[in-house]
Amino acid sequence: MSDLTPRYPLSGITVIDLSHIYNGPYATFLMAMAGAEVIKVEPLTGENLRSRGDLGGVALPFAMLNSNKQPVTLNLKTEQGRELLREMVQRADILVENFAPGVMERLGLGAAALHKINPRLVYGSSSGYGKDGPYRDYPAMDLVMQAMCGVISSTGHPDQPGVKSGAALCDFMAGIHLYGAIMTALYERERTGVGRVVEVSMQDATYASLASNLGMLHARGAEAPARTGNRHGGLGVSPYNVYATADGHIVLNAPGDHHFRAILNVMGRGELKDDPRFVSRTARVLNVDAVDALIEGWTRQHARDDVARRMLAAKVPCAPVRELSEVMVDENMHARGQLQWVDHPDLGRVVLMHSPLVFEGTQRRPIAPSLPMGASNAAVYGAWLGHSEQELAAFREQGVIS
Incomplete structure (x- = not known):
């Protein structure tokens, strides 16, 4: 050589x-x-x-x-x-x-x-x-x-x-x-x-790979749901879901309280940060339906990529739900050389x-x-x-x- x-x-x-x-x-x-x-x-x-x-x-x-x-x-x-x-x-x-x-x-x-x-x-x-x-x-x-x-x-x-x-x-x-x-x-x-x-x-x-689901089974036993849809596998984080937008869907995840406050600010609902239903991750998990309704009520009014852009700018874990045809031309993977024509x-x-x-x-x-x-x-x-x-x-x- x-x-x-x-x-x-x-x-x-x-x-x-x-x-x-x-x-x-x-x-x-x-x-x-x-x-x-x-x-x-x-x-x-x-x-x-x-x-x-x-x-x-x-x-x-x-x-x-x-x-x-x-x-x-x-x-x-x-x-x-x-x-x-x-x-x-x-x-x-x-x-x-x-x-x-x-x-x-x-x-x-x-x-x-x-x-x-x-x-x-x-x-x-x-x-x-x-x-x-x-x-x-x-x-x-x-x-x-x-x-x-x-x-x-x-x-x-x-x-x-x-x-x-x-x-x-x-x-x-x-x-x-x-x-x-x-x-x-x-x-x-x-x-x-x-x-x-x-x-x-x-x-x-x-x-x-089933760690979250196993954790919920350990904590809740027979009361643990077998499936959680697009919510967290252990039902331990909220918001954590797929949300409809005006032209598609996005995912949002708020593992920390500061993430949720950032979401509220992007939505123009900063006044809800002290609402007892939303003030902590535990509270949000207990009120998961209200959290999801609040978020999707806003996301449905905006385009998928616009929601993702605004949430990412606020450092919120977020992504558009993309088709495979979009993933194949992903600019990040192509720029890094992971995907190549x-x-x-x-x-x-x-x-x-x-x-x-x-x-x-x-x-x-x-x-x-x-x-x-x-x-x-x-x-x-x-x-x-x-x-x-x-x-x-x-x-x-x-x-x-x-």
Whole structure:
């Protein structure tokens, strides 16, 4: 590496990525954007997420999660395919998979077997419920996990059935924690020279996000409402809600008494600061309906963005409720480089994300758009592992690679 080449935190680290959909691929995406060389290993039919574009238009989620990765195809049901993976493991630092528990062991590629090949390997795995609990063999996707983790039961309005979160919370919570676990093990390896196995379950990773709801359950027991709509999950803050405006909606949150006084001043109702219903957070929580009626009576008379501008100028936690089409062109994320317009070879001009992890003093790694299935077969199996053109042709003929 020349002195002119940017040095990223994970420069020189090689990752074998066997994961699919959102969970594992997000963890390895963070590694790629931190400078790691990530080799994405897919079955001959391609990763599941590639095919979702068939029904939903362009396969944007795949492009979002697989920038800066080297895609190869590999049939792990063949002995030669398994041997090629072992060759890669010998040269790798990290392996990531999110198969169901036991799959890698049945292939003869479990962590114990791979550590015999490379004791320095950090082996990261993620599953719905973990490797050793009574739910170990239950199938799990984000919707299922939202139900099991309490996300659905705590989301929605009190007088209606629970609804799922629009965001794939459990998948990405697990992916973030998986990245953290692997980086922790990598740090340990730098001191000891020995890798270890780390695992993250989606169920475990989601629980902490329900802290406010759990707090209310602890305090109120059976009297705690299952769902609080757009109000605070623990019903401990007021105002805290979505309010209608003349042309949309905004959210307002007053965690401190000074925030509420600022709201009153913006609304021109400063005389209410000593009203016993509003004088403290506790009082406002006890009179939450009156607080919400007061605020929405004013917000309905004004435009969404005007309300947000005036409240933000007064340092009130506030935001317009925006459509996804607005979020994709957010000026703050584009100015910071988190969102970038990219000319994708398959999808055309699209907005792609960078990593939320910013390493000061090093420019963001340029986004290299996701590549077609198997595009890096020659580079990885040929140039990196050293197999000849004749061997690669034989692998294709035998159904080992595509």
